[in-house]
Amino acid sequence: MVLDRLSSERDDVPLFTELSLTMGAGDVVQLAGPNGSGKTTLLRILMGLSSQYQGNISWRGTAMPKGRVEFLADTLYLGHNAGVKAALTPLENLRWTGALCSPVDDNAIFAALEKVGLAGYEHQPCYALSAGQQRRVSLARLFCSPASLWVLDEPFTAIDLAGVAEIESWIDQHAESGGMVLLTTHHSLSLSRPPRVLSLEAQ
């Protein structure tokens, strides 16, 4: 993935200017910067949720918007909010998101929920889960998706210390198997190889 001289502003105030980034297999990049510096905005631009930018984004050699369909098919985006429907169970939520992008059978969903520590909660409505458990439902999507690029906006929100270490190990494993991870966090990451850091503060 290549971001070439991306610039964006809000209300005529520049958020970032001529930001460039190249990511390939095995890369982990942490977007850093203080609150309000534009990290979420950058991820939203990348995912096609905002068109308020100048510059170019390309995926496997094809520039956006032409490469958009192929890009989205190979990307998993977990946004700032958990993105979990409260009235549905974890199983139903994951069936739903699977149907939207990459259909997955129930056995794989059960395995993913076990991996994120939610065995036994599969049929519980999500409104009856804690904030951290709801975030874990969202994180279970990491194990239901064949996407090579993970785009994670504050994935550690509401997650306990043991869970943070687990997510770090999943990031490691994804990178070791040739995946890519672009994430925002204010947490100091503990990975097997230090991530590259792209700071919006220095913009």
Ligand SMILES: Nc1ncnc2c1ncn2[C@@H]1O[C@H](COP(=O)(O)OP(=O)(O)OP(=O)(O)O)[C@@H](O)[C@H]1O
């Ligand atoms: N919906 C919105 N409408 C207007 N301005 C917004 C909106 N969302 C964000 N902004 C502004 O855009 C700027 C960048 O916000 P953004 O959410 O990208 O920052 P961030 O770096 O992700 O911050 P944080 O670390 O707090 O999550 C902020 O100054 C914010 O006030």
